Amino acid sequence: MPGPIIDLSLYDDEQALLAGLRRGDPDACTCFVKRFAPLVYARALHLLGDADDAENVLQTTFIKACAALPEYTGAGSLSSWLYRIASNEGLMLLRQKRPQVALDAVGELAPDETALPHKTTWAIDPARNVLDGELRREIAQAIAELPDALRTVIVLRDIEQLSTEETAERLGISPGAVKVRLHRARLRLREALARYVEASSSDR
């Protein structure tokens, strides 16, 4: 059953939203979720490659954010704070679920990286085309199919856009290892995109 219509613009301002949350206004809660949950969920889905796990991380992130709100100082943006909680929760869940395959294990990387990349020319306008649902699903699927060690690096470096050093610190690996994995992950995603572009153009 749909809830009451509320004016989301009431909490456009982050300070007003924080004040609303701190005084327990249910509308502030609704705005908080509507404004930030889609991106938290999307990031968790990229990181984990599994909808149930992403939902789990989404819920834990908001529970932890609620609990930490009284101490939240407002330094940095609310969104960065939330995404950091979400990616930490996601990485923790990955480590719990697959303790036998540590995120710093290089053994799970398939030894196919010396092959020369697929030869193809293509041009995609990123700003316009990620709005195309089919391309977005294709990229998300290609990311989900990467091994954990590559997927975590590409999500932190290229989607969350952390620096090499920050990514290394979050994953507990060296900056050099981040670069090697990023290189492999980008080549694999490029291959997946090249195949998609070729298949799409031959359909026309």
Next chain:
Amino acid sequence: MERNDHCLDLIDRLNDYLDGELSAASCAELEEHLRQCPECQELLASLQQTVDLLHHLDDLPPPLPPALEDRLIHQMQQQMPFKQH
């Protein structure tokens, strides 16, 4: 020009180049190669596009499934440990 071992060696540096993390000397060597190798130019261009797509992937995330959004809002409103009584 067909790809050769030199290309393979330079492919490893393309991402550092894109990220601005290559030394000046390596940059100059790579750029010199790129001027002569259309294959590597195409690879660089498509890698750049791949990275650009990833940067924009979450520009407009799809809305949550409605049932999930409702559950989350309900859960938050129940929680509210921060509520000042």
